[in-house]
Amino acid sequence: MGALLTATGICKHYRVGRERVHAVHDVSLRIDRGECVGLVGESGCGKSTVAGIVTSLIQADAGRVLLEGRDISAGSGRRRNVCTAIQMVFQSPADSFNPRLTLGDSIIEGLINQGIAKQEARNLTLEYLGLCGLPKTFADRYPHQVSGGECQRASIARAIAVQPKLLICDEATSALDVTIQAQIIDLIAKLRRELSMSCLLISHDIALIWEICDRVMIMCEGEIIEDGIPSDIISHPKQEYTRSLIEAAFLSSAWGGCCS
Amino acid sequence: ANVAAASSGTGEAKGKVFNYGTMAYGVAMGNVGVNPHEGYSGWSTIRYGVGETLFKFNAAMELEPWLAKGYERIDPYTIRIDLRDDVFFSNGEKMTGESVKACLEHLLAAHNRAPKDLQIKSITAHGQSVTITSEAKVPALLNYLSDPYGAIINMKAGISEDKNVVGTGPYVATQISDTEISLVANGQYWNGTPKIDRINIKSITDGDTLTMALQSGEIDAAQGLPYASLQLFRSDDRYKINSASTSRVYQACMNYKSEVIQDDAVRKAIAMGIDKEGFTSVLLQGNGSPTVGPFPANFKFGGDAVKGEPYDIEGAKQVLETAGWVDSDGDGIREKGGHKLTIDWLTYTSRQELPLLAESVQATLKLAGMDVKVNATDNSKDFLKAGKWDVYASAFVAAPTGDPQYYFTTHVVASSDYNRGGYYNDMVEKLVESLGNEFDPAKRGELAVKISQQILDDHAYAYASHLKMSLVMKEGVTGFVAHPSDYYEITANLDKNE
Amino acid sequence: MSSVPPIPLLEIKNVEICYSGTPVISELSLSVRKGEILSIVGESGSGKSTLINAVMGLLGSDGHVSKGKIFFKGKNLLSLSPEARRRTRGPEMGMVFQNHASSLCPIRTIGAQYYEAVRAHRKINRNEVEDMAAAIFEGMNLKDASRILASYPFELSGGMSQRVGIAMAMLLEPDLLLTDEPTSALDVIVKAMVSNELKTLRNEKETSIVMVTHDIGLAAIFSDNIAVLNKGRLVEYGATSSIINDPQDDYTRELIRAVPRIFKR
Amino acid sequence: MSLAGVLLVVSALSPLLAPYDPYVQDLSQALQPPSGMHWLGTDRYGRDMLSRVMVGGRTTLYTALSLVAVISVFGTLVGIVSGYKGGRIDTFLMRVSDIFLAFPGMVFAIAVAGVLGGGLINAVMALAFISWPKYARLARGQVLSIKSLSYFSAARLSGSGTVKIIFRHILPNITGIILVTATLDIGTMIMELAALSFLGLGATPPTPEWGSMMSNGRSMLQTSPWVILAPGCAIFISVVIFNLLGDTVRDVLDPKNNQ
Amino acid sequence: MQSVAGDAVDALYDNISGGVSEEIKAERRAELGLDKPFLVQYANWLKGLVQGDMGISYLSGKAVFPTFMSKLPATLLLMVSSISLTVTVSIPLGVLAAVRQNRILDYVVRGLTFAGNSLPGFFTSLLLIYFFSLKLRLLPVMGGTISLKSIILPTLTLAIAMSSKYIRQVRVTVLEELQKDYVTGARARGVRESVIMYANVLKTAMLTIITLLALSIGSLLGGTAIIETIFMWDGVGKLAVDSILMRDYPMIQAYVIWMALIYVAVNLVTDLLYHFLDPRIRRAHSA
Ligand SMILES: Nc1ncnc2c1ncn2[C@@H]1O[C@H](COP(=O)(O)OP(=O)(O)OP(=O)(O)O)[C@@H](O)[C@H]1O
Ligand SMILES: Nc1ncnc2c1ncn2[C@@H]1O[C@H](COP(=O)(O)OP(=O)(O)OP(=O)(O)O)[C@@H](O)[C@H]1O
Ligand SMILES: [Mg+2]
Ligand SMILES: [Mg+2]
Numbered sequence A: 001m002g003a004l005l006t007a008t009g010i011c012k013h014y015r016v017g018r019e020r021v022h023a024v025h026d027v028s029l030r031i032d033r034g035e036c037v038g039l040v041g042e043s044g045c046g047k048s049t050v051a052g053i054v055t056s057l058i059q060a061d062a063g064r065v066l067l068e069g070r071d072i073s074a075g076s077g078r079r080r081n082v083c084t085a086i087q088m089v090f091q092s093p094a095d096s097f098n099p100r101l102t103l104g105d106s107i108i109e110g111l112i113n114q115g116i117a118k119q120e121a122r123n124l125t126l127e128y129l130g131l132c133g134l135p136k137t138f139a140d141r142y143p144h145q146v147s148g149g150e151c152q153r154a155s156i157a158r159a160i161a162v163q164p165k166l167l168i169c170d171e172a173t174s175a176l177d178v179t180i181q182a183q184i185i186d187l188i189a190k191l192r193r194e195l196s197m198s199c200l201l202i203s204h205d206i207a208l209i210w211e212i213c214d215r216v217m218i219m220c221e222g223e224i225i226e227d228g229i230p231s232d233i234i235s236h237p238k239q240e241y242t243r244s245l246i247e248a249a250f251l252s253s254a255w256g257g258c259c260s
Numbered sequence B: 001a002n003v004a005a006a007s008s009g010t011g012e013a014k015g016k017v018f019n020y021g022t023m024a025y026g027v028a029m030g031n032v033g034v035n036p037h038e039g040y041s042g043w044s045t046i047r048y049g050v051g052e053t054l055f056k057f058n059a060a061m062e063l064e065p066w067l068a069k070g071y072e073r074i075d076p077y078t079i080r081i082d083l084r085d086d087v088f089f090s091n092g093e094k095m096t097g098e099s100v101k102a103c104l105e106h107l108l109a110a111h112n113r114a115p116k117d118l119q120i121k122s123i124t125a126h127g128q129s130v131t132i133t134s135e136a137k138v139p140a141l142l143n144y145l146s147d148p149y150g151a152i153i154n155m156k157a158g159i160s161e162d163k164n165v166v167g168t169g170p171y172v173a174t175q176i177s178d179t180e181i182s183l184v185a186n187g188q189y190w191n192g193t194p195k196i197d198r199i200n201i202k203s204i205t206d207g208d209t210l211t212m213a214l215q216s217g218e219i220d221a222a223q224g225l226p227y228a229s230l231q232l233f234r235s236d237d238r239y240k241i242n243s244a245s246t247s248r249v250y251q252a253c254m255n256y257k258s259e260v261i262q263d264d265a266v267r268k269a270i271a272m273g274i275d276k277e278g279f280t281s282v283l284l285q286g287n288g289s290p291t292v293g294p295f296p297a298n299f300k301f302g303g304d305a306v307k308g309e310p311y312d313i314e315g316a317k318q319v320l321e322t323a324g325w326v327d328s329d330g331d332g333i334r335e336k337g338g339h340k341l342t343i344d345w346l347t348y349t350s351r352q353e354l355p356l357l358a359e360s361v362q363a364t365l366k367l368a369g370m371d372v373k374v375n376a377t378d379n380s381k382d383f384l385k386a387g388k389w390d391v392y393a394s395a396f397v398a399a400p401t402g403d404p405q406y407y408f409t410t411h412v413v414a415s416s417d418y419n420r421g422g423y424y425n426d427m428v429e430k431l432v433e434s435l436g437n438e439f440d441p442a443k444r445g446e447l448a449v450k451i452s453q454q455i456l457d458d459h460a461y462a463y464a465s466h467l468k469m470s471l472v473m474k475e476g477v478t479g480f481v482a483h484p485s486d487y488y489e490i491t492a493n494l495d496k497n498e
Numbered sequence C: 001m002s003s004v005p006p007i008p009l010l011e012i013k014n015v016e017i018c019y020s021g022t023p024v025i026s027e028l029s030l031s032v033r034k035g036e037i038l039s040i041v042g043e044s045g046s047g048k049s050t051l052i053n054a055v056m057g058l059l060g061s062d063g064h065v066s067k068g069k070i071f072f073k074g075k076n077l078l079s080l081s082p083e084a085r086r087r088t089r090g091p092e093m094g095m096v097f098q099n100h101a102s103s104l105c106p107i108r109t110i111g112a113q114y115y116e117a118v119r120a121h122r123k124i125n126r127n128e129v130e131d132m133a134a135a136i137f138e139g140m141n142l143k144d145a146s147r148i149l150a151s152y153p154f155e156l157s158g159g160m161s162q163r164v165g166i167a168m169a170m171l172l173e174p175d176l177l178l179t180d181e182p183t184s185a186l187d188v189i190v191k192a193m194v195s196n197e198l199k200t201l202r203n204e205k206e207t208s209i210v211m212v213t214h215d216i217g218l219a220a221i222f223s224d225n226i227a228v229l230n231k232g233r234l235v236e237y238g239a240t241s242s243i244i245n246d247p248q249d250d251y252t253r254e255l256i257r258a259v260p261r262i263f264k265r
Numbered sequence D: 001m002s003l004a005g006v007l008l009v010v011s012a013l014s015p016l017l018a019p020y021d022p023y024v025q026d027l028s029q030a031l032q033p034p035s036g037m038h039w040l041g042t043d044r045y046g047r048d049m050l051s052r053v054m055v056g057g058r059t060t061l062y063t064a065l066s067l068v069a070v071i072s073v074f075g076t077l078v079g080i081v082s083g084y085k086g087g088r089i090d091t092f093l094m095r096v097s098d099i100f101l102a103f104p105g106m107v108f109a110i111a112v113a114g115v116l117g118g119g120l121i122n123a124v125m126a127l128a129f130i131s132w133p134k135y136a137r138l139a140r141g142q143v144l145s146i147k148s149l150s151y152f153s154a155a156r157l158s159g160s161g162t163v164k165i166i167f168r169h170i171l172p173n174i175t176g177i178i179l180v181t182a183t184l185d186i187g188t189m190i191m192e193l194a195a196l197s198f199l200g201l202g203a204t205p206p207t208p209e210w211g212s213m214m215s216n217g218r219s220m221l222q223t224s225p226w227v228i229l230a231p232g233c234a235i236f237i238s239v240v241i242f243n244l245l246g247d248t249v250r251d252v253l254d255p256k257n258n259q
Numbered sequence E: 001m002q003s004v005a006g007d008a009v010d011a012l013y014d015n016i017s018g019g020v021s022e023e024i025k026a027e028r029r030a031e032l033g034l035d036k037p038f039l040v041q042y043a044n045w046l047k048g049l050v051q052g053d054m055g056i057s058y059l060s061g062k063a064v065f066p067t068f069m070s071k072l073p074a075t076l077l078l079m080v081s082s083i084s085l086t087v088t089v090s091i092p093l094g095v096l097a098a099v100r101q102n103r104i105l106d107y108v109v110r111g112l113t114f115a116g117n118s119l120p121g122f123f124t125s126l127l128l129i130y131f132f133s134l135k136l137r138l139l140p141v142m143g144g145t146i147s148l149k150s151i152i153l154p155t156l157t158l159a160i161a162m163s164s165k166y167i168r169q170v171r172v173t174v175l176e177e178l179q180k181d182y183v184t185g186a187r188a189r190g191v192r193e194s195v196i197m198y199a200n201v202l203k204t205a206m207l208t209i210i211t212l213l214a215l216s217i218g219s220l221l222g223g224t225a226i227i228e229t230i231f232m233w234d235g236v237g238k239l240a241v242d243s244i245l246m247r248d249y250p251m252i253q254a255y256v257i258w259m260a261l262i263y264v265a266v267n268l269v270t271d272l273l274y275h276f277l278d279p280r281i282r283r284a285h286s287a
């Protein structure tokens, strides 16, 4: 498997008041074709920022992002190369829909941009909405007329409808209950099989990551501190932070377990 | 100026105050200040009673002595003027031959128009008289001296920074700005006692503001009201109106350089197609008098002394028909040789009456089968220069000094500045020349009639009407009289009782 | 939590809620005692947010409560004047939004909005507010309180803004705290800290808490009672232990079954 | 909506509908107050005011409308591009618009009229030159705030090109304010055209045009008020209609309102 | 510009009474340097400008710069007063109309703004004068001398026109903002509606409104002209109108340059203000 995406030495700083926040600090990562990579870390450690840089929506202060060997860093003027090859499910789904367009119209847009005919695009939209567990009628709703979970599912439908090479899910299932979450995970797994789609999963749900990812990266304070296959990391966490994360996850699952 | 400073402090709230709003004062009029030796400021000197000239015009625009007692013409080049013995400047100094000489000499040195008008070679003073020697024959010398720039001021007192002077008039200016002049009564006035203590002259350039200021009582009298407002005051007995016909004439100049206009019939038809009656009575709302020639009826050589084409649309049609202008395609506009009878009527808007005239003519000539394209623009000069016009309508004060020569030398002689249409007639040239050598007023009048008649016969100009100028005042105001010359407004007679 | 006060703090009686005429919640009755923690779980779109928005009186222009009554401290909220209702929000009931990030004004700092919210209900100076906020932040693993207070909402990460939202609601120390998926963007460590904070609040101030969540595990350890919603109806309602150990409804069973799937591989 | 339609149709057909020829003068009938014969009275040339107001609507409305249409569309696009692209393009476009804005309108109009001559078209051009930057500035500000929202990012991710993003995602979200400004501007433009015709740079006589009818008749407010009130009311009515139209369109475009 | 229209000498001498011979005009032109080719005139003017000399008015013969400066305060005063009035009137009314959307108050306010928007400045001023000065006799017609009483009417005239715009703009922006989630958020926190409105909604809406306000300062600079003429307010607007009508180019040029300067300054301030008010932009730039 060749590398689909490589990022080298990316950095992003923000200034808040007089302070300087190192949101992402010298991060390099690589995602192979068909691979599913998990990105785990404390809240505020820079995961969304990494996702933004990889999709070149955020301009990094330093570093390069290559998609299939081509530079797609924001500001390189090549963003259109990315086109629909990378898709992202945003952390705040409600804000990621244009309030003046129906959900359906927002989803269709990406399809039409790929050159799919209008009618077919509409059918695909309805189909993917259905796959994500939303009835057809939701295509004609506006973002403010749906629940948080429904909006998130629409957002997932939008991302996968265009069959991207790389799907980035930023807390894509946080607003979903377990049954639907399972349905979505299955859907993603199926797409991975069929299209050899790569995934970057950002989640706090360690169980989920462990379950479906080929590889996990642990982030802490803007840096990737650990990178390896889940079972290795669980059994031999190298870092103190990783260890505490895993312990906490065990603990919470134990709660769930004790009750059943 | 010294007097001014002294009197301005006293009598603030006491006494009668007269507020006068006028359109005719301001930077745009070129008459800011009361220094007669600068541009047109002399008009302000005279109008607001600060200064006086040696002679003045009466209602028929004939000369009368004012600061002078009389004159004697010694030869065509020399004239002696005798001065009154009882005239004092407002600073208490007596007016003598010497002071008049000093004033006139300064005038000649400082003013732009005076030297060319007067053509004075030398001035000598003996006691209460001055003798003036001219370089050429100047039949209208006394008329010119009666121009506001001829106001006599005390040169010893000089001209202040703010363009104030010491004159002989009933009032003394205390404060002068671009928009306002404050006057106080001159206690030592030679010709009566001013009845008002303080006068404020306010420049108000907007007609409606002027109207409402008069209605609200902020001003006691107004000059330059829009016609529509005059109507308002005419029907209100709390106000009265005093009007006088002026020699400001609305005229249409024919462009001989334009092909259509070279056609005699077209010029004649245009002359016949001007509804002078309607224009004056309806559009000017009676604030004018229809005219045949360039001079108004109160002049001996004006009014009915000349004959012109009456308003006659049928006649105009006839004239055009005969000349071969026919409407062959039925669109209401006549053609000849494939050309439509279209007239470019150029005029400007800064005189509110001109666009009215243009629109009126446009409608009446349409009846006669002429298509008049009106171009009313403040850039009329550019169009004149470019020659893109057939008829140029303008307003002009035909005889500001009561003398006819001025109009002819500016408008009809081939070389004159305002002969924009390039009119030329041999006989007219000769007649104007002889006018320059004629001193006898009666004979000058006859000549003027002849010339005017010739212009009318040639249809070189068409005249619509003369403007009436009106002063509107509160009912209690007396002694405030409009004058045909437009020079005299505030006099010692002005009074108001409430 | 053994003593049962005579009148429940919040009582929802036979409520039906409609959006543009279509009911999304029907025939629903619930009650919350003082100091009780109630978890509402249910499928996405089943009407959880709608229900607590209705309690807050923030249904928006499309939605309204078409039937039933909502009593808070014995008063029917639906018949209160808008001003009286406003007065209940904040000190009496607080809310944490599902859509936490956009519930803050984008061009004002967090600190300013904290101050404003607290100021709306009691006289206090800005430093005090910030100190209080810093204390709550501490408990939620939000380091660098001063930076956060000086930040604008868009400068915070998802999890940070969610905690900021919770802290804001807690700051007002309401009698009833309604939270809509308060931990969805938090990692396990923080989630535990936050739920502890909420519990402490309940223990110290006897705050009643209604929590909408998908995390049935969290609901199990956190709440006294659980209500399960499905398609706008209350399908199960009772004490936590009885529901977790003996679910009656299919949907509930399915939910619970899905939980302990960790480390299957 | 339909009112605006009626207004436009009436003014389009006005030459057929007008009871009198708006150009025919009858000085004997000058300044007649409204009567059965002349519903809105006559002007100082004795022309029927009703006919002139009707026919004047055509000149006035269509000129003002097309003027506003042109400047709002052009200005908005410039503003969007400027805000969207940012950087040097932004700086450049904004400085250009500053230059136009900083020009005192009257001076510029006179200069244009001097170069190109008077007439309605040139007056419109002069006005257009100095008015578009307003929209540019307005649009740019709006775009800058939209850019920070995540649906904007989502749109970029969906592979939409600049044009599509502008038209589908940015424009609809800023039309509200632009539309209101534009409908307000219709009134303003009628006024500005009036000021220009007053200086002899606008509509040439005898073409009836509301603004110049008003400014020419203003001294008759106390004596013959109908001369100024008739076109004044016409302007008022059309301003109201277009503003209501603007509001309606805005509401229709807003999904949160159209339930 | 000078190549464009007739020249000042023509304009001046034609305005007055009869007319003046071309000879005298030529002399005056020579005096003013108007006889030189356009480019030479322009170069001279530029040279003067660099040296801080803006030339001499063709009309009054006085130096342009001091004349202009002496009239500027009156205009600025009028501007400040009308803008303050506009702001104090339109913000509350606009907010009120938005809050009471589609209720009687909203309709009334909107109706008024339509009226204000369809009245030409000169007409508004005439009506105001008619009522306040003629009927009620409360205020003077003219503003000849600057005083509290005389500034009221011109201020009102300008403010009526501007407020009717701003009320609508404020209303729309506020309506737009009121739909945002953060308003709901603040409501949930029990924040008083008035605080929500003034501290949150208005602050956000201000971003748009300030842009508009700054823009209107530009047009206000020009717009005062007619009003100044009507009320005989002795400011630069009136000066400009007179100069334009009389083709007094040095004056017009001074006017244009100064207006441009003021305008640029205002724009700069707006940009800074915008930066200051909108953290999204401020922080983006300083990162
Ligand atoms: N404004 C609206 N107009 C019409 N329908 C709406 C509106 N808002 C919500 N709905 C619908 O009402 C139902 C309940 O929504 P609600 O937001 O309460 O769900 P929820 O239980 O909170 O779901 P989630 O867990 O996904 O947030 C959903 O089916 C949703 O589509
Ligand atoms: N636009 C911004 N301006 C300033 N600081 C920012 C901005 N965006 C993010 N940050 C800061 O950068 C850091 C990383 O943020 P990021 O959103 O990447 O976190 P995250 O890992 O996604 O966290 P979470 O799991 O809570 O979403 C945070 O400290 C955040 O406050
Ligand atoms: Mg994040
Ligand atoms: Mg919800």
Ligand code: NI
Binding pocket: A011, A013, A022, A024, A025, A026
């Ligand atoms: Ni760093």
